[in-house]
Amino acid sequence: MRINKLLSNYGICSRKEANRIIEQGRIIVNGRLCEPGQWVEEYDSILLDNEAIKPKKKVYMVLNKPVGVTCTLSRDVENNIINFMNYPDYVFPVGRLDKESQGLILMTNDGDLGNKILESDNHHEKEYIVTVDKSFEDTFLDKMGEGVEILGVKTRPCIVKRISADTFSIILTQGLNRQIRRMTKVFGYEVIRLERIRIMNVSLDDLQIGKWRNLTEKEVSELRSYN
Known part of the structure; x- marks a missing residue:
């Protein structure tokens, strides 16, 4: 290699x-x-x-990323995720969560597992709570769930459920650039709050914003077991 x-x-x-x-x-x-x-x-x-050189001990963490932190390894970028965590050893974010969004980010130094999680063809679930700028009808949820034309492609069908008049949950199995924000904009809505609460089997639960924890052995084992 x-x-x-x-x-x-x-x-x-x-x-x-x-x-x-x-x-x-x-x-x-x-x-x-x-x-x-x-x-x-x-x-x-x-x-x-x-x-x-010798292999480092593998590290697996989940961070509840605040709004304003950028998911990049470049320390030249203001408020980057590496400087924010100030973790003593090399770790990287598995995927991205845009600067305006908050919630779950997996951090690791395991490149193989990170690539496996990000592989689009594996259809791994990611769950979000989304608040938009005005109330919506149920037809909006139906159309979101059927797939939306953005970036020259139609998004995969997804699970969308109402939480309140202006808030819904959505489970995606792909990760197009700013996907949820682009999808809602097609129907005339602007996202005002977006939080990722789950990736595959790992959930935020009661982890406070700006804090992180190590994954349990069970969580890591389950992540590795996904196709």
Whole structure:
């Protein structure tokens, strides 16, 4: 595999960050400076800052992201999720939740599991609570559930249920860019509050905004069992 993928799988850094480390001359492979995108084997002698690399302990967390925090690894972006958490080791968000939204974000250093969760063809469920700028009829919920033409495609059918006059829950099995906001806008509504409360088997429950917790062994095992 490429050195970038190996470093990501080991939970050391992101694939993008790996390029920066390589360019700084900090990685030695079998006694020679590593080149960007170099192919390596796990049995190779790979040194980072003159120390042999080894897999980090896998970390699995759920964060209740506040509004205003951006899901990016770039520390140059104001209010990015990494600076917000100030976690001592490398972790990354599994997927995105836009800056104006709040709720559940999975954080991990397990690149393989992260990619599996994000794989669109797996139809993994994500549940949201959405408040729009005015009350709606039941026909709006029906049309949302049937699928909506956005970004040149029709969204997958989804489960939509009324909570109140202007609030509904929605369960998606895909993650198009700003999908819910685009879907509601087609029908003349603007989202004023959007909260993700569940990804697959992991729920926010009573986790407070801005706080995070480690996933239980049962939650991690169930995540791995999904196709």
